[in-house]
Amino acid sequence: MPTALIADDEITLVNFLKAELAVLWPELKIIAEAYNGADALRLINELSPSIAFLDIRMPGMSGLELASQLQAAKAAPLVVFVTAYHQYAVDAFEREAVDYLLKPPTRERLGRCVEKLKRQLAAADADGTVPAADVLARLMSAMASMTATNPAATPGRLDWIRAAHGNDIRLISIDEVIYFEANDKYVSVFTATHESLIRMPLRELLDGLDASRFWQIHRGTIVAVKHIAGTTRDFRGRTLLKLKERPEELLVSRAYLHLFKQM
């Protein structure tokens, strides 16, 4: 007898799916319900259901993370994603996958899904292989290519900086930053109104910053280009940088003078 697990953080949707499946597929036995990713993984490993209905956005672990964890396991269930993602995403999947449901699934659509699941299960019984693995692999790669096109999700870019400000940890948007300055042990971050300490070394900071928006002008100074007002020379012939929203003048060391050649 086929068994299934339903995982969704919203209990109403778990119940709804349970009720619909009871009508469409009376033989299917729902052996577990989970309300977060971690519980779902534990229950699947314990009970090894033949089918897992997974919400994509769940607390603890997303449906996709969960699915990739299951890929590693030897007896993975057939996975059906149930999600509220856009139609365009579904288009991409429907060509590849047997099982991707848009919330709220209609009875007709769920019926087709059930038919596919029955066929998959029958095929698995016939040749004794696990059909889930390659379907899942295709799903995962399709999903990965979808999220890769979203620039905001690109790792390694610093958008926010955690800075100590008195007893608080402030979150400073990278757009607010005017310059960073390294002292002996600390790095300070300066915005128009505040000076705060950050825990990241300047070297690491530099790797995370967009080189077209932030210039290193000295061994210990990185400045946001859009906040530069201009340069001046002092009596010793050194180049100093003037800022739009701060009174300080920053010293440009010889090694970085080429940045200001056109200015």
Add this chain to the structure above:
Amino acid sequence: MMKPMPADPTTPAKPVSTSPGKQGADDHPLALIPFFRRWQPGIVRDLVYTFILGLGFALFFFALYAYNLSRERFFVQLWNNLVIAMSISYSIHILFALSSFLLRPWIENIRGWKWVAYYLIVPSGGVFAGYCLAVLLINPAALRLDYFKTGVILNFAIVSVLVSCVLVFAYLVRERELRDKEKIATEQRRALESERRALEAQLRMLQAQMEPHFLYNTLANAVGLIQPDPARARLLLERLIDYLRATLSASRDSDTLLQGEIDTISAYLELMKLRMGERLRYRIEISDQAASLSIPPMLLQPVVENAISHGLEPKIEGGEILLKAHVEKDHLHVVISDTGVGFQTVASSKPGGGVGLANLRERIAALYGKQGSLSITENAAGGVSVSLHLPLPSTAKTHT
């Protein structure tokens, strides 16, 4: 020799005007000195300034020959100088006031040599009128004597015309200075304005395409509840309607009361509570004074949505959202804090996490300039607090 320019009483707070002909008429010559620009133009100011100028000239001319005066002539001479200087000052003042009252449309449009002539003739006329007046005041009998010899009159005319020339030149310099200043100010205003408009448009777009996941998930919940719990399904749909009505109408208003914004947020939170159950708790603490203030729509709503989707939804046991608003001296202080997972996991839980807050910060900067601020801190117990300081509507108006 002085040349008071009566200020236009209808535009007291606007010292800068665009047409060069009008320029001088709006200001007092004393305002050429930066120190005297602090006082906003107005009738009282101009009368006082004319007095100061008159006093200055009286003392200046008195000082020229005070050293060889006998004791009994000393105070008589000082008094005479004062009377002459004052009556000349105020004569010019009155002549300018009269001519600008009678000939205003014409004066506003004169250019070139006519403009120069106007500013030469009026003060020169004032010098003669004032001098006659002073002589009358000091010694009425003098009128019949030979007080007005041609030589005296000629000297007087030359001096007054020369001084007028100097003043006209000074006005031209000042006018150019003002025009440059205004050009810069207009440029900055335009930049700020266009930035504000761009943000406004962005906001409207965001509102128009309200997160589809949210809508689909909520409707899926409603569908799921229809059979097992029709009463709750109905409640859920009613809250959704409240929320949709509030958000969609907010996009058409430029300002709303904080209470209205709170009602929208309550509808949203109530709806999320129906969906998330025990995992969501919330409290709203808002003072009556704060509730009646007007604020731009959809300023707080995105922060609350952020707190749920980035703070509480990813957290297994859920948590609490606290919204506090009160008036603090001249600021409205709003804090929205959650006990969620905090900021570090935002990037992975949902793409585009910090973008909403960055937009909000830019919007506050565009609306309030330096008077408004947004700060984001991590709570010691976990979760994030977003606090907004907004100037009260009356002070905000002077800025925007």
